[in-house]
Amino acid sequence: MPIYEYKCASCGRVSGFFVQGFGDPENLCCQGCGGKDLKRIISRVNYHQSQSDRLASYDPQARKSDSFYKDTRNIGLHAEHMLQKAGVKPTEEFRSRIENLRSDPSRVIKDSDK
Ligand SMILES: [Zn+2]
Missing domain, CATH: 2.20.28 (Rubrerythrin, domain 2)
Structure with missing residues (x-):
């Protein structure tokens, strides 16, 4: 909803x-x-x-097009889907990590290199 x-x-x-x-x-x-x-x-x-x-x-079984992978809004979608399926509420940390990835993937990659 x-x-x-x-x-x-x-x-x-x-x-x-x-x-x-x-x-x-x-x-x-x-x-x-x-x-x-x-x-x-x-x-x-x-x-x-x-x-x-x-x-x-989101359908985990469906074939994804290249545009699916290029769209940063789809980052973490699978993880979110799995959590939802398991009835687990994502933590704030999880949400903020995904939000960071979606908004600025390069920054997160740099951060995780440290
Ligand atoms: Zn008011």
Whole structure:
């Protein structure tokens, strides 16, 4: 289930909500001030949403194309998939390592050389 972020019109606080299906869920309410006037934010969230879609649609048996391996967003996808399958929640360290790999693979390789 994707998480969308909503910005409160009254206090500006951003709250994340699980969203089922299309459209905005009903009775959203700001986690900061309890305001009801929330607008969905697109930008940053899209990345996370597509990342969870990516994981959901990941098939370890399927043949991967070259573009799959060249896309850094697919780094760690297999590990995430295996953890999810085993019902194990990834640790913060695991998540941040993968996040680093995805955003700047060369830096992580340099770091691990030390
Ligand atoms: Zn608010």
